[in-house]
Amino acid sequence: xxxxxxxxxxxxxxxxxxxxRIRALEETALEGLKQxxxxxxxxxxxxxxxxxxxxxxxxxxxxxxxxxxxGHGHTLAKGADPEAMMRELFGRQGGNCGGKGGxxxxxxxxxxxxxxxxxxxxxxxxxxxxxxxIRLHGDDRIVACFFGDGAINRGPFLEGLNWAAAFDLPVLFxxxxxxxxxxxxxxxxxxxxxxxxxxxxxxxxxxxxxxNDITIVAETAESLIDRVRRNRKPAFLHARTYRLTGHTGAxxxxxxxxxxxxxxxxxxxxxxxxxxxxxxxxETEVFDTMERAVAAEMKQVFEAARNAPWPDPAxxxxxxxxxxxxxxx
Amino acid sequence: MAxxxxxxxxxxxxxxxxxxxxxxxxxxxxxGRGGVFGQYAGLEARFGAERIVSTPIxxxxxxxxxxxxxxxxxxxxxxxxFADFALCATDELINQAAKARFMFGGQTRVPLTVRMxxxxxxxxxxxxxxxxxxxxxxxxxxxxxxxxTPADNHAMLKAAILSDDPVVYLExxxxxxxxxxVPDDAAPYRIxxxxxxxxxxxxxxxxxxxxxxxxxxxxxxxxxxxxxxxxVLDLRTLWPWDKACVLQSVRRTGRLLIAHEAVVVGGFGAxxxxxxxxxxxxxxxxxxxxxxxxxxxxxxAPTLENEIRLGPDRLDAAIARMxx
Ligand SMILES: Cc1ncc(C[n+]2csc(CCOP(=O)(O)OP(=O)(O)O)c2C)c(N)n1
Ligand SMILES: [Mg+2]
Numbered sequence: 001x002x003x004x005x006x007x008x009x010x011x012x013x014x015x016x017x018x019x020x021r022i023r024a025l026e027e028t029a030l031e032g033l034k035q036x037x038x039x040x041x042x043x044x045x046x047x048x049x050x051x052x053x054x055x056x057x058x059x060x061x062x063x064x065x066x067x068x069x070x071g072h073g074h075t076l077a078k079g080a081d082p083e084a085m086m087r088e089l090f091g092r093q094g095g096n097c098g099g100k101g102g103x104x105x106x107x108x109x110x111x112x113x114x115x116x117x118x119x120x121x122x123x124x125x126x127x128x129x130x131x132x133x134i135r136l137h138g139d140d141r142i143v144a145c146f147f148g149d150g151a152i153n154r155g156p157f158l159e160g161l162n163w164a165a166a167f168d169l170p171v172l173f174x175x176x177x178x179x180x181x182x183x184x185x186x187x188x189x190x191x192x193x194x195x196x197x198x199x200x201x202x203x204x205x206x207x208x209x210x211x212n213d214i215t216i217v218a219e220t221a222e223s224l225i226d227r228v229r230r231n232r233k234p235a236f237l238h239a240r241t242y243r244l245t246g247h248t249g250a251x252x253x254x255x256x257x258x259x260x261x262x263x264x265x266x267x268x269x270x271x272x273x274x275x276x277x278x279x280x281x282x283e284t285e286v287f288d289t290m291e292r293a294v295a296a297e298m299k300q301v302f303e304a305a306r307n308a309p310w311p312d313p314a315x316x317x318x319x320x321x322x323x324x325x326x327x328x329x
Numbered sequence: 330m331a332x333x334x335x336x337x338x339x340x341x342x343x344x345x346x347x348x349x350x351x352x353x354x355x356x357x358x359x360x361g362r363g364g365v366f367g368q369y370a371g372l373e374a375r376f377g378a379e380r381i382v383s384t385p386i387x388x389x390x391x392x393x394x395x396x397x398x399x400x401x402x403x404x405x406x407x408x409x410x411f412a413d414f415a416l417c418a419t420d421e422l423i424n425q426a427a428k429a430r431f432m433f434g435g436q437t438r439v440p441l442t443v444r445m446x447x448x449x450x451x452x453x454x455x456x457x458x459x460x461x462x463x464x465x466x467x468x469x470x471x472x473x474x475x476x477x478t479p480a481d482n483h484a485m486l487k488a489a490i491l492s493d494d495p496v497v498y499l500e501x502x503x504x505x506x507x508x509x510x511v512p513d514d515a516a517p518y519r520i521x522x523x524x525x526x527x528x529x530x531x532x533x534x535x536x537x538x539x540x541x542x543x544x545x546x547x548x549x550x551x552x553x554x555x556x557x558x559x560x561v562l563d564l565r566t567l568w569p570w571d572k573a574c575v576l577q578s579v580r581r582t583g584r585l586l587i588a589h590e591a592v593v594v595g596g597f598g599a600x601x602x603x604x605x606x607x608x609x610x611x612x613x614x615x616x617x618x619x620x621x622x623x624x625x626x627x628x629x630a631p632t633l634e635n636e637i638r639l640g641p642d643r644l645d646a647a648i649a650r651m652x653x
Contacts (some may be wrong), residue, residue, distance in 0.1 A: 064401065096436075098435070100433070100434045101433055107436055108436075109433070122420055122425055125396075126393050126394075127397060129393055129397020129401070130400065131397075132398050134401065136380070136398070155389055156390065158387075163384070163387060320470055322494050323494050323568075324521055325521035325570055326522060327573060328573045329577070
């Protein structure tokens with residue numbers, strides 16, 4: 001599908017860099033978890049970075065993105081500041097949400113990132129609502145909504161996809177199929193021919209792809225997003241991948257054989273991206289420089305987050321309601 | 330000044346708000362045909378199907394779309410048809426709408442109005458009759474409003490739509506045909522304020538929604554019989570509730586009865602009672618009491634439904650007990 005001999009090197013180097021940043025951010029977060037600096041659960045997307053980088057790379061800054069519990073990659077790729085993200089994960093001042101959300105509620109409205117979500121599948125109907133609002137405003141933004149293979153068995157999946165199709169809304173639904181819903185193999189409990197077929201049953205354009213191939217992800221997302229933007233109709237991207245870590249940062253993932261994971265590492269999207277770029281003539285030094293810069297960025301992010309102050313407890317009383325009853329005399 | 334029904338007052342409030350602000354829109358099942366109770370009558374013809382949106386039977390999506398659209402620069406008015414069906418959208422309301430502003434650190438607001446018709450109405454039985462306000466008063470991040478008159482439905486619905494907070498707006502199904510004066514030049518309703526529906530000096534009764542009318546009738550009977558001169562407070566907003574108004578009244582009367590259609594156990598009356606007991610213990614001439622529904626599903630046959638209702642006999646007895 002992609003013309004690899006003529007790889008647009010600058011474009012794919014940018015995605016490569018984004019994947020490296022996501023990986024480094026999450027490895028930094030896992031180190032923070034080990035040191036007790038990350039306070040709650042985190043869900044790493046290590047092994048799935050090509051989907052975040054490849055899809056977000058096709059979005060405009062004013063487009064909207066909604067994510068899941070496994071949302072660090074989407075958030076960073078949409079343009080959020082990694083230091084603010086790490087501060088949020090550490091529950092510190094200067095976090096995207098001021099330490100009120102943590103990993104599962106990370107959001108950066110200034111770049112159109114309308115939130116991760118602690119409830120599987122919940123973002124599907126919210127994303128549909130953002131797209132409905134865009135329809136009312138009459139502008140040409142679109143919404144990208146990420147969710148996992150587990151989410152397609154929840155009711156809001158049916159309600160959201162039907163709604164988006166019935167009202168001709170500009171949403172790209174992206175199912176990141178890593179084969180697992182927590183400790184369960186999704187295939188064991190998902191009936192029928194899979195996510196893309198379900199989407200197609202609503203009359204949507206639906207593509208099923210290798211989500212670990214950055215060229216395929218970027219080019220398919222580009223074409224679907226272009227159609228969504230022009231036709232003001234939803235589309236669906238089913239991207240197959242593999243979660244190389246446990247479900248959470250603390251999950252040893254004993255429910256799958258080590259050989260399966262070893263094999264999956266052979267399919268690491270970052271290694272594959274690098275191989276493509278090498279084949280296209282990119283020199284080793286380019287990668288070395290890029291990796292050093294990313295490592296330095298995340299080192300700085302870690303230090304800044306670690307040294308950031310805790311939120312003022314009074315902050316916990318704000319951002320609830322404006323409405324106030326009259327004062328008691 | 331115009332005479333209109335509670336349903337028409339709701340339609341007028343929505344219509345005036347939509348007229349003034351292009352970002353206000355409504356979504357729910359069958360709205361294009363005026364809604365199931367006629368509370369959207371004529372609005373699709375006036376504003377078009379793009380802003381009076383008839384939706385699929387997808388409560389989670391109706392609410393969730395409302396949340397997403399509220400975070401994307403619009404003011405959605407979400408219609409749940411019956412409060413009972415809003416239970417199909419509890420995640421979208423309780424985990425999403427009520428939490429988004431806080432958990433995202435103030436980056437967004439959710440200016441959402443959720444209309445949920447409540448209450449017993451013509452043998453509608455267990456799944457179409459509930460008064461579930463206490464569920465929502467328990468949740469941080471939601472405003473809860475319950476208008477009892479056409480004038481209040483007009484002023485309060487406008488205030489709800491203009492509020493940047495998510496508002497659970499519970500209209501009573503038995504009140505739709507109730508007719509009353511709706512002033513054109515009413516002051517905007519201030520969310521969180523109760524109304525003094527009747528002044529009195531012996532006993533304060535706090536109530537809301539359709540029960541207000543039963544209480545006013547009972548207060549009339551009590552006055553005529555010389556049992557008590559009753560002050561009736563219509564709470565109107567349940568969260569945040571007008572403690573100042575209630576405390577000030579009970580300080581004067583020394584007696585408090587709380588009456589609501591919902592189940593007494595865990596009802597919002599418990600919150601009012603506990604607060605008054607904590608704040609005014611030494612001013613009380615009688616124990617604070619609550620009256621409402623027994624903890625039973627609502628039956629279909631009128632004889633069963635009446636077991637749940639606060640009929641005149643139960644009310645008169647409760648008042649007599651407060652004064653004894
Ligand atoms: C409604 C709901 N049910 C259950 C959970 C607990 N939970 C969190 S993540 C997860 C698995 C989700 O699987 P999938 O959608 O495939 O996403 P992945 O974790 O693989 O990225 C579960 C069951 C939840 N957060 N929300
Ligand atoms: Mg999964």
